[in-house]
Amino acid sequence: MMSWELLLWLLALCVLILPLVQLLRFLRADADLTLLWAEWQGRRPEWELTDMVVWVTGASSGIGEELAFQLSKLGVSLVLSARRVQELERVKRRCLENSNLKEKEILVLPLDLTDTSSHEAATKAVLQEFGKIDILVNNSGRSQRSLVLETNLDVFKELINLNYLGTVSLTKCVLPHMVERKQGKIVTVNSIAGIASVPLSSGYCASKHALRGFFNALQCELIKYPGITFCNVYPGPVQSDIVKNALTEEVTKPMKNDIDQSYKMPTSRCVQLMLISMANDLKEVWISDHPVLLGAYVWQYMPTWALWLTSKLGKKRIQNFKDGLDPDLSYILQKTKKD
Template sequence: MSWELLLWLLALCALLLLLVQLVRFVRADGDLTLLWAEWQGRRPEWELTDMVVWVTGASSGIGEELVYQLSKLGVSLVLSARRVHELERVKRRCLENGNLKEKDILVLPLDLTDTSSHEEVTKAVLQEFGRIDILVNNGGRSQRSLVVNTSLDVFKELIELNYLGTVSLTKCVLPHMIERKQGKIVVVNSISGIVSVPVSSGYCASKHALRGFFHSLRTELVDYPGITVSTICPGPVQSDIVKNAFSEEVTKTVENNFDQSYKMATSRCVRLMLISMANDLKEVWIADQPFLLMAYLWQYMPTLAWWLTNKVGKKRITNFKSGMDTDSSYSTMWKKKHD
């Protein structure tokens, strides 16, 4: 075989590999590192058993589904949110469908904005189970309103809840993990912590703040390799996050009954979260297209990302003003095109 033919074959193989990767990316629902870990990495069923896991925002959405999947792994659970009756409902379902007993689940009401209570609730967890292996910072709220119409109180509330509340609880748990020299801190962020979008300015700001804080914390913990910090950035997921979102005023929420079929199934999102936790991935992006593509563009091609965001942003604002789901039109169109 001549060298010229060999080079042509290598070039052809490289082209085929590139095409395969392109097809994989078009149909991907997570970043490539995460999907590799799903294929070749450690299984949650091996790595997360016999742990004490504290989940905030456990009464609905991603937090609720995370609790259900964790309950089948043989962990001890701490369920926190403001709505006690919803936490009790989640606990009952865990006992019915999981592998846990009454003693394995602690319902612990928590208001993230009441930072003065965080030290006491942390002590309550340690008194009950003796340790905290994983803290999942999942509690928070979204926002749907234009900057010009939005009260400053809404922005304050989003920072208090999504950012400062999470930072406060983490600071209460961190000394315990440092003393043990092990633990996992998981932060449920958002693709909006990477990509800035209109109609959610306060939410984006709080999520960008979280990303910066926990990236810095990870670096500060370099002398404690047993303590890992994982930032999870989901795109649109089937949940009540939009229904419970702030509007122009703190007392107003977004009242809607939008179709969520175009969004990622919550069970799939949580499965990928568990894989990232089992493999100690530093940051993962969990989203269907075109949201995943936008995350990559913002990370690696920001100039092009700005141009696209301006184009897509106009449609998002139009949808919002028309009383539609902000992301549904172009997301549904993409999904139909590639199904």
């Protein structure tokens, strides 16, 4: 009798402890749970991505540069694209110095994503150089820090042309090659702002929401090509130049450069998780520390409450912006707690 009572007590204890363990895991998470499971039990990038040809746009800094750097250590052939040729050459040197790649295995290909007429020729140049494109990483893009009522319409056009239409155009140029081979990966760096909109970034959020809609529809259209996979990556605040290079009220008006970003996720960690996503063919991944990660879940499952909460926090975000502070949502919550 005592043994049965003990067994029941142990079962009851497990029922109580397991949810607490899962809660603790979630509170310490820096990505969605599917991605973290893949990091623990899934396929490794060094097994799956070696010997591939990877084309990275926006490779001159931030996530794009770090992605090129980590990919170079996996033995892939790289195509580095952005507008700043000197920065691309710097990234190439960094990759060569820290890997076993040879000069001919990294192609610097300058590209203005808003010049859609150049995308076909760029695609042909890559195919001529390497004969194939295994992975296209759509990483180019710019953010925004300005209020709608104070922002010129040209800023919204620039964001749509670069973040959305430029990405769509390059994808359409690369896809026929992948369809012909019946294999390939399209990785698109979106943003948590493509799930949970925030004030001061209305044009940026709109462009990222557009990308989410486009690639979700495209995946359905290409379902008959199981060898062509899509991975949509949604990072939260990451240490990069995206805030420094953000558009403001006017296309030509620069952003302040003295914003502290030390509290954000290190770029190396973000890219590490991206590579795991690519190796495991995950369709959509969220990469962020809390509280932004929690905010994405709230937007997903309680959108009305999330919109109310965002509106309340938006006042603090806007005030931080006017005070010259980084208005990112995670920073607002940290400041709110301190206040």
